[in-house]
Amino acid sequence: MKRLHRRYDEFLDGIIAEHRRRAEAAEGGDHPSGGGRDLLSVLIALSERPSGEGDDGKLTDTNIKALLLNLFTAGTDTSSSTVEWALAELVRHPDVLKQAQREVDSVVGRSRLVTESDLPNLRFLQAVIKETFRLHPSTPLSLPRVASEVCEVGGYRIPRGATLLVNIWAITHDPESWPNPLEFNPARFLPGGGHESVDLRGNDFELIPFGAGRRICAGMSLGIRMVQFMTATLVHAFDWSLPEGRSRRSSTWRKPMG
Structure with missing residues (x-):
């Protein structure tokens, strides 16, 4: 289970990092299909919003990975x-x-x-x-x-x-x-x-x-x-x-x- 957890963690880390790279490229005008948004893009945007009052519930990468894992397992297995x-x-x-x-x-x-x-x-x-x-x-x-x-x-x-x-x-x-x-x-x-x-x-x-x-x-x-x-x-x-x-x-x- 620990080995499987690490594999899932690395897999989801890679997906999140890839979305962040695409978002940066889109902002710089280097990505041909910039502007496209999906669920993960929205979650990343929420996690990166400026901190302020009432942000105790701000999303972290761990929260995002937990949600994605639930979607993958509950929707496939x-x-x-x-x-x-x-x-x-x-x-x-x-x-x-x-x-x-x-x-x-x-x-x-x-x-x-x-x-x-x-x-x-x-x-x-x-x-x-x-x-x-x-x-x-x-x-x-x-x-x-x-x-x-x-x-x-x-x-x-x-x-x-x-x-x-x-x-x-x-x-x-x-x-x-x-x-x-x-x-x-x-x-x-x-x-x-x-x-x-x-x-x-x-x-x-x-x-x-x-x-x-x-x-x-x-x-x-x-x-x-x-x-x-x-x-x-x-x-x-x-x-x-x-x-x-x-x-x-x-x-x-x-x-x-x-």
Whole structure:
């Protein structure tokens, strides 16, 4: 972990230094695309503003690196691990995989790859992703919250300042809300499945992989779309199977029709 921390630190230091060099070149008129600003440019500008009253919360390079690290890890690892779980479950349930492939083939065809505009028409694939988020939430205990005031939840007194962890895994595996909670069953989110109206966006508390309320994941919309898009592309482009007697998945390229 210490070695990994140093590698991340050096990597982020390099990105910050490169942005500062570009900003200096732009100010001097030496940079052909000067004037372009991104999130890191804004953060650097805030950290370099003149000091004055009320600047106790001024950003430092350490603050900026911590924020960037959160963006990188929260926005990449969670998405990739969810796609891996989706593929693992599809490999374990070939009938579900075939149904997903038939749907993608009927919407997209075999002469091109999946595009983002195809996603709203892939209803069964969306159900597969919902079931993956339910069965394998990427943040099982959500993120820590702090009680701003004394409150009572389920008969328990929560003191002000207490750190709270919401057990999302327990909620999505509660048999009172989810029949056969350990079973991978995307059909539960299809019409007639009993949970067709349940959404991922924090409105239905029995399924809140991204949290809920004002502290809901800021990257939720992008995360859902990326997981759907990557899973749809892999399901469409490859035939996945688990060979007899082997514990790892394999794949073969699916040749286009015609």
